[in-house]
Amino acid sequence: MTQPNHLELPERERLLKLATYASVTVAFSLIALKSGVWMASGSVSILASLIDSLMDSAASIINLFAVRYALKPADQEHRFGHGKAEALAGLAQSAFITGSALLVLLQGIDHLVNPQPIAATWLGIGVMVLSIIATLGLLAIQKHVIARTGSTAIGADALHYRSDLLLNGSVIVALLLASYGIQRADAVMGLGIAVYIGYSAVRIGLDAIQILMDHELPDEVRTEALALARAVPGVLDVHDFRSRQSGHLWFMQMHVELPADMPLLEAHELGESVRTALVERFPQVDVLIHTDPV
Template identity: 30%
Template sequence: MDERVKTARLSIISNSSLIIMKLIVGVITGSVSILSEAIHSTMDLAASIISFFSVRISSKPADKEHPYGHGKFEDVSGVLESILIFTASIFIIIEASKRLLSGKEIGSSTLGFLIMFLSAIINFFVSKKLYKVAEKNDSIALKADALHLRTDVYSSLGVGVGLFLIWITNLHFLDPLVAIFIALFILKEAFNLLKTAFDPLVDVKLSDDEISIITNAISKYSSGYCGFHKLRTRKSGNKRYVDLHLVFPGNMHMKRAHDICNNIEAEMSRSLENTEVMIHLESCDNDCINCGLPNKSKCKNR
């Protein structure tokens, strides 16, 4: 089984266990912050399920209907997961505001903060595993899932600290205030995730650092061609796509030009994993037919 699929399944198991635990403690204590954390974990579970199926689909090879592969399923997954986080955060803010206005007190805060700290520890190790596999496989779906769990770590710690302060001070209004603060924090993270996942769907170019690596790979063999232009980049899942026009002297043998293109493609693949390159060969015009060479500066196609 694909490593990404195994890791996504681990996230489903951990989130399911935490939801049950948080719901039981939330009902017993009547803490809106713990119940908000249960809702947060429910959204995490939904995200984990989406992530699980998206990485399974995206790992399929290209076929007749999807000649560029299935990588964008991961990007769609990231967008859906961010929408789920937005929805959960708004719900938490509404419920916490109602509790703040009502002034209702919670039950045992001791049990509450112990469960929250336990939840933070579990999610820390699971999210660490998810991030490791996501970075290794450049998986946006697993990165999104890891982000969910990492925010859950922070929010669980926040709730735990809030309940601990209630236990010390008996100021029960801290419970809904902490819940609102957590929801605002999650909203910020959701916005960042949405941008990261949405950009590949509209074919935003690769990062400046990645483009710099690409141009360096092209320039490494600059002694054999006149210039390049129409460089375009995009990403689909963990796949990077690069295409460009490479200009050669009009009298260069096709095999030599083709060998240079192969060297450039190999250099890019070594520098950036999961990169597919398409190079269009162009012949230099009459004003620079001998460029390549000493008169490269005269090439109008550069």
């Protein structure tokens, strides 16, 4: 889990919209190109790439709406904000990607059993090269946005597009081999791509489930947070530390041990000192502190 830089909401919103709009634009452009080439060639590997782009577009549209919803501030019905909409988008992407993997797998098995000649191979190779260039450009944008925001939804989208680079490279290899008469190479590559897409779907789904199940923040973050709290002068110890993530927000809860004879006002101020120390180090964190007399 990458710790994002602290951003004001308008800047975070601008970056997330940039990534989602770029993803939708690239996905629909590649669909148009790959559809024409697949109809001309009949290649299973190009069909695999086309289906993958269709899933990309569906996932990108889901991301577009999920990110916009996740950016809404907390309200009376959602006191912890709407950040988990990003994780739900990641889970939906996992389902879409799994569906695409199954479709490609079935087509690959059919063409492996009944190999068919492939036409317009060089046209297909040209489109795959364009796909790689467009994907690299999109990944550069997504990498910048993830580093600044730590968005789960954009991270899931980027994982899928990184797998597209391997997918498009495999399609080029399959088409080159088919041009030399090795027809089953196209089906074999299609099957390999389907397996890899399925693996990516599992990774995306597990990451989303961890957030939805309120998985603890990374060990290094928790260790540092505990050290910061215990370093505040007057704090005897800290226990029952709990944490979770919701979109770009982190939540921490802890029991801070203070001397039993400390006045209430002083205990409150000391608790605020602990909260301030944590917020200064992790600007995206919301801290709840319970003081225990010792």
